[in-house]
Amino acid sequence: VWFLHQEVCDMWISVDVLCCTASILHLVAIAMDRYWAVTSIDYIRRRSARRILLMIVVVWIVALFISIPPLFGWRDPNNNADLTGKCIISQDKGYTIFSTVGAFYLPMLVMMIIYTRIYQVARSRIRKDKFQQIKAKLRTEETSLGTTPKSEYTMITDCNGCSTPDLNPEKKKRRAPFKSYGCSPRPERKKNRNTKVPGDTNGLNSPTIQKLRQLQVDPDLYTNGCSDDASFVLPETECTNGNRVCTIENAPYSKSREKLELKRERKAARTLAIITGAFLICWLPFFIIAVIGPFVNPESIPDFARSFVLWLGYFNSLLNPIIYTIFSPEFRSAFQKILFGKYRRGHR
The missing domain is CATH 1.20.1070.10 (Rhodopsin 7-helix transmembrane proteins)
Structure with a gap:
């Protein structure tokens, strides 16, 4: 009242x-x-x-x-x-x-x-x-001309101003899941070969010569939800002024990471649902x-x-x-x- x-x-x-x-x-x-x-x-x-x-x-x-x-x-x-x-x-x-x-x-x-x-x-x-976790864990190291280790797959990340080449997956193929870049070759492999990459010049107008080296990937490696074949071309660059080389290490993607990400998605959904x-x-x-x-x-x-x-x-x-x-x-x-x-x- x-x-x-x-x-x-x-x-x-x-x-x-x-x-x-x-x-x-x-x-x-x-x-x-x-x-x-x-x-x-x-x-x-x-x-x-x-x-x-x-x-x-x-x-x-x-x-x-x-x-x-x-x-x-x-x-x-x-x-x-x-x-x-x-x-x-x-x-x-x-x-x-x-x-x-x-x-x-x-x-x-x-x-x-x-x-x-x-x-x-x-x-x-x-x-x-x-997918960032799946990507390659790149370990960069300074090397002088002609000292690139031949036992590792390499990718140039910098060459005193020259453009950075990317990993080029074969079109219409799917990237395999990795915690870090690259795969260890096994005895039986499927190959895909690319033979030409246009040259480029660095910031000092000196020629940059690119060599192609094939990364061979065993389909049997893909045991965590991926069975497609894959092939990557990793350019190896020589520069007169030195370069930065990234080594690519192999590690299969863990399913425990998938569970963690699923848990994070559920937590986000639960939080918003409660609010x-x-x-x-x-x-x-x-x-x-x-x-x-x-x-x-x-x-x-x-x-x-x-x-x-x-x-x-x-x-x-x-x-x-x-x-x-x-x-x-x-x-x-x-x-x-x-x-x-x-x-x-x-x-x-």
Whole structure:
């Protein structure tokens, strides 16, 4: 029962809507910040306190824009706290649609899109890291002209300015899985031979002569999910001013790495599912009742149900610090600074 005047009720409802909307929009801002951090290499460097402050100000301005219209008369005149003894949010149909879409449904859609995209990028990056692990572990060593070891497969990485030749896999073939570059030849091998590579000149306009040496790959080596034949041509470059030679070492890719990457993918999916799941569970019931309330008989929705879903939405504000500190080291560090100051951090 509301014992105060309608004006006080309007102010109370506006502040309530303001804080709830700001809470939801801050979750959107956090999602956007995470998305930019994942997709932009230099975002962390460019992210400043001023930029974050601007995002916070924008959040509160949008929340204020959604919450104050009832103070200026955009409300149902039949719901007067002085007459009914109840202080409830404006039941005007137009304002209900405006406020629920702006405060929840649109932010929810944006969050779902952003977190889906974050998961896709994270999954792609995890798999990319997998292939980086599969790639060759290059050991670079300085050698003088004519001293390239003949017992190892080599690849030129630098020649005083001349362009770096790449490993060229035979087209339409698949790279075999390795922790590091190259394969140890075995007695029975399949061969693919390339005979010509155009010459190049280095930065000193001196000729660069490239010799081709064939890397022979035994198909039997591919026991971890790859059975295609493969052949790589490794250019061996001679320069008058010395060169950098990378040796290529052989090591089969371990299936334990695949399990680790799968575990990382599942952890990323679980984290995003918990964040979005808690948000939807806490706020969706309230906004379902809020959007249908003006279109049905008020008596059809019990006061207990209204109060329960409202407090369930409030509960999300309690859960958010717990969820984000558990799954985000940055948030955990920030909360430690806020609660315990720099002293605790320096004496851990």
